[in-house]
Amino acid sequence: MYTYDKYDHQMLEERVAQFRDQTRRFLDGKLTEQQFLPLRLQNGLYVQRLAPMLRIAVPYGLISSKQMRKLASITRDYDKGYAHLSTRQNVQINWPKLEQVPDILAELAEVSMHAIQTSGNCIRNTTTDQFAGVSPNEIEDSRPWCEIIRQWSTFHPEFAYLPRKFKIAVCGTEVDQAATQVHDIGLYIKKNDQGELGFQVLVGGGLGRTPLIGQVICEFLPWRHLLTYLDAIMRVYNMEGRRDNIFKARIKILVKALGIDTYREKVEALWQHTRDGEGTLTEEEVARCKAYFTPPAYADLPDEDEAVDTALQQDLLFQHWVQRNVAKHKQPGYRIVTLSLKETGVAPGDLTDRQMEFVADLADRYSFSEMRITHEQNLTLADVRLKDLYEVYKACKTENLATANLGLLNDIISCPGGDYCSLANAKSIPIAESIQRRFDDFDRLTEIGDISLNISGCMNACGHHHVGNIGILGVDKKGEEFYQVSLGGDQGREAKLAKVLGPSFAQVEIPDVVEKIVSVYLEQRQKDEKFIDTYQRLGIEPFKERVYAKAD
Amino acid sequence: MPKLIKDAQFVENDWQLVSAEAEPDEVLSLKASHLLVPFTLWQDHKAELAKLDAEIGVWFASEQNPAELLTEEEIGQLPVIALDFPLFKDGRAFTYAALLREQKSYSGDIRAVGEVLRDQLSYMLSCGFSSFQVADDVDEETYLNGFHDFSENYQATVIKPTPLFRRRQV
Numbered sequence: 199m200y201t202y203d204k205y206d207h208q209m210l211e212e213r214v215a216q217f218r219d220q221t222r223r224f225l226d227g228k229l230t231e232q233q234f235l236p237l238r239l240q241n242g243l244y245v246q247r248l249a250p251m252l253r254i255a256v257p258y259g260l261i262s263s264k265q266m267r268k269l270a271s272i273t274r275d276y277d278k279g280y281a282h283l284s285t286r287q288n289v290q291i292n293w294p295k296l297e298q299v300p301d302i303l304a305e306l307a308e309v310s311m312h313a314i315q316t317s318g319n320c321i322r323n324t325t326t327d328q329f330a331g332v333s334p335n336e337i338e339d340s341r342p343w344c345e346i347i348r349q350w351s352t353f354h355p356e357f358a359y360l361p362r363k364f365k366i367a368v369c370g371t372e373v374d375q376a377a378t379q380v381h382d383i384g385l386y387i388k389k390n391d392q393g394e395l396g397f398q399v400l401v402g403g404g405l406g407r408t409p410l411i412g413q414v415i416c417e418f419l420p421w422r423h424l425l426t427y428l429d430a431i432m433r434v435y436n437m438e439g440r441r442d443n444i445f446k447a448r449i450k451i452l453v454k455a456l457g458i459d460t461y462r463e464k465v466e467a468l469w470q471h472t473r474d475g476e477g478t479l480t481e482e483e484v485a486r487c488k489a490y491f492t493p494p495a496y497a498d499l500p501d502e503d504e505a506v507d508t509a510l511q512q513d514l515l516f517q518h519w520v521q522r523n524v525a526k527h528k529q530p531g532y533r534i535v536t537l538s539l540k541e542t543g544v545a546p547g548d549l550t551d552r553q554m555e556f557v558a559d560l561a562d563r564y565s566f567s568e569m570r571i572t573h574e575q576n577l578t579l580a581d582v583r584l585k586d587l588y589e590v591y592k593a594c595k596t597e598n599l600a601t602a603n604l605g606l607l608n609d610i611i612s613c614p615g616g617d618y619c620s621l622a623n624a625k626s627i628p629i630a631e632s633i634q635r636r637f638d639d640f641d642r643l644t645e646i647g648d649i650s651l652n653i654s655g656c657m658n659a660c661g662h663h664h665v666g667n668i669g670i671l672g673v674d675k676k677g678e679e680f681y682q683v684s685l686g687g688d689q690g691r692e693a694k695l696a697k698v699l700g701p702s703f704a705q706v707e708i709p710d711v712v713e714k715i716v717s718v719y720l721e722q723r724q725k726d727e728k729f730i731d732t733y734q735r736l737g738i739e740p741f742k743e744r745v746y747a748k749a750d
Numbered sequence: 751m752p753k754l755i756k757d758a759q760f761v762e763n764d765w766q767l768v769s770a771e772a773e774p775d776e777v778l779s780l781k782a783s784h785l786l787v788p789f790t791l792w793q794d795h796k797a798e799l800a801k802l803d804a805e806i807g808v809w810f811a812s813e814q815n816p817a818e819l820l821t822e823e824e825i826g827q828l829p830v831i832a833l834d835f836p837l838f839k840d841g842r843a844f845t846y847a848a849l850l851r852e853q854k855s856y857s858g859d860i861r862a863v864g865e866v867l868r869d870q871l872s873y874m875l876s877c878g879f880s881s882f883q884v885a886d887d888v889d890e891e892t893y894l895n896g897f898h899d900f901s902e903n904y905q906a907t908v909i910k911p912t913p914l915f916r917r918r919q920v
Contacts, residue, residue, distance in 0.1 A: 223892070355872070356844045
C-alpha cells in the first residue's frame with residue numbers, strides 16, 4: 199500500500215498542529231461556533247446527538263494491520279471500545295471528547311492516518327472496489343489512481359468551501375462494487391481501441407434528497423489529463439453550484455439544470471487553459487504510485503487443496519461460509535475472503551477493539567498485513583491462501599466474525615441512524631436487527647439468494663437505500679418514526695434507483711413487509727432469476743398488491 | 751476602519767470600500783484617495799470615476815466572475831480587483847482569483863474582502879489573492895500565523911504552479 203514520504207508526513211504533522219491551534223482558539227472563545235464548524239468538519243468532527251463523532255479517513259478503504267491496531271487502541275483509550283465502518287469505507291468513533299480530538303489526530307498521524315476532509319463541503323475520501331488489484335476480471339488496478347486523486351484533493355486550496363460535499367469513486371474492475379454511478383464524479387478505468395489507458399468520466403450522480411445516476415461527461419479521458427480535467431469540473435461547480443438552498447447544492451442539481459451537454463461545454467472551455475499544463479500527470483508520477491501497489495510475494499501454489507475439500511465435506515458451516523464469503527482471486531492458490539460484520543444483534547459495520555486487534559493479527563498471519571473496508575460495511579482480506587481458508591474460518595468463529603451471509607438478505611447496509619446521528623428522522627439499527635431476526639436461517643437465506651437491503655435513517659441516504667434491491671428509509675410523521683420501503687435499486691454497472699412502494703410503515707410492520715416482498719419473488723421467479731431480475735420483469739405492481747392487500 | 755494585510759504584514763489601509771447600496775452622486779463626491787467601488791457602479795460611471803482625484807479599484811460580489819465580466823483592457827488598467835466573501839463559506843472567489851491569474855494573467859492586487867477568516871488565508875494566498883481586508887479588531891499575530899499553516903501543497907496552484915509530483919525528490 200502507499201507509504202508516506204517526508205512530504206506527506208510533513209503536511210500531516212502541520213495539519214495536526216493547525217487543528218490543535220484551531221481547537222484551542224475555539225475553546226478560548228476566539229472562534230465562534232459558526233467559524234469553528236467548517237474547520238472541525240474538515241477534520242471529521244461532527245457534534246452528534248449524544249457526543250461528538252469523529253470520522254477517520256481510510257483512503258479507498260485500504261488499511262494496514264498496524265493502522266487497525268492503532269484504531270483499536272484509540273477506541274479503547276478515547277472512546278467506548280468499538281468503531282463503525284461507513285459506506286465511504288471510513289471508520290467512525292462515536293464518543294470522543296472535543297478537547298481530546300487533537301491528541302487522537304496526533305496518534306493517528308503516527309500511523310499515517312487522519313480525519314482530513316471526511317466531512318464538510320469539500321472533496322471527501324475517494325472510494326473504490328474492494329477487489330482492486332486481486333480481482334480475476336480487472337481492467338486496471340484502481341488504487342494508484344485513487345492515491346493520485348487523494349493527493350490532488352487533499353488540502354486543495356480552491357475547493358475547500360464548495361457549495362456542498364463532493365464524492366469521487368474510481369472503478370477498474372469489471373464488476374463494480376463501488377457504487378460508482380451514484381457519485382458526484384464516477385471514474386471507470388478503460389482502454390481505448392489503441393490500448394491506451396483512460397477514464398470514462400461520469401458526473402452528477404448522487405443519492406440524498408434527489409437521487410440521480412451520473413451522466414457521461416467524457417467517454418474517454420486519457421490518463422495524463424485526469425487532474426486538469428477534474429479541476430475544470432470542480433471549477434464549474436464551485437462557481438455555479440447553488441448556494442442558496444442546501445438541498446439543491448450538490449453538483450447533480452447543477453448538471454441536471456444545465457444539461458450534461460452545457461456542463462461539458464463549460465468544462466471544456468475552462469479546461470483548454472490548463473490542458474497540457476503543469477498539472478498534467480507524468481509517467482514518472484504514475485510509475486511512482488503504481489510501485490506501491492505491486493502484487494505481494496505470492497507463493498506458487500496449486501489452485502486446489504485436498505484438506506480444504508475434506509473440511510468442506512465435513513463442516514457444513516464452513517461450506518456455507520466459503521460459498522458466501524470467499525471469492526476467486528487472480529492468483530492461483532489464493533482467495534479473497536470477506537468477513538461479514540453483519541452478525542445479528544450487532545449494529546451493521548461495528549467492530550470492537552478486540553475484534554480490530556484480532557483482524558489485524560489475522561491479516562498479519564494470512565493476508566500480507568492488509569485489509570480493505572468495503573462499501574457494504576464488511577472487511578476484506580484480499581490475499582488469503584486457499585490452504586489457509588479453514589484455519590482463517592475457525593479463527594474468525596471464535597470472534598463472531600464468521601457469519602456466512604455476504605450478499606444475502608441479512609447482509610444489510612445501514613447508517614447509524616437515530617441511535618447516534620442528529621440528522622436522522624428515525625432509527626436504523628433496530629430495523630436491521632428485526633429483519634435479521636426474521637431471516638436467520640442459512641438455507642432460507644440462500645434459497646432467497648443474492649439480494650441487497652439498505653437502510654437509511656433519513657433523506658441524506660448514508661445507508662444508500664436508493665440503490666438497495668429493497669430500500670428502507672426512515673421518515674418522520676408528526677414526530678413518530680415511520681419507514682418508507684422502495685424496490686428495484688441496484689448498484690454496479692447497471693445502477694438503478696429504487697421506486698417507492700407506497701405509504702410508509704410502522705417499525706413493527708417491517709419484517710412482515712420484507713417477508714411479503716420476498717414471497718412474491720419466490721413464487722414468481724423463473725429459473726436462476728435473482729430478486730432484481732424478477733423485479734425488473736414483473737415491475738412493482740405484484741409486490742405492491744401483496745404488501746398492501748387488505749386482510750379478509 | 752478594517753485592517754489590511756499585504757505581503758504577509760499589516761499595512762495602512764487607505765482604501766475606502768464603497769457599499770453596494772451607495773448612490774452614484776454620493777460616491778462621485780467622496781474625497782478619498784483610494785476607492786474600491788462595486789463593479790456595477792464602476793461599469794455605469796467609469797468616465798466620471800476616472801476624473802476623481804483617487805485611485806480606483808473595483809470589487810465584485812460573489813456571484814460576479816471578474817474573469818468573465820471584465821475585458822482584457824479593463825483588467826490591465828485596474829490596480830486592485832477585490833472579491834467579496836459575503837459569508838466565509840461562500841468559496842466562489844477562490845476560483846475567480848485563480849482564473850484572473852491563470853487565464854487573464856492579471857498581475858495587480860487581488861484582495862479578499864468581506865468575511866475573511868484567519869484559517870482561510872493560506873488557501874487564499876495559494877489561489878492568487880495578494881491582500882486581505884479583515885475586521886479591525888482581529889489579533890494581528892494570530893492572523894499572520896495563518897500564512898504559515900502549511901509549508902507544502904500537493905496541487906498545481908497559482909503561487910506554486912508546479913505540482914508536488916513534478917518537484918518531489920524521492
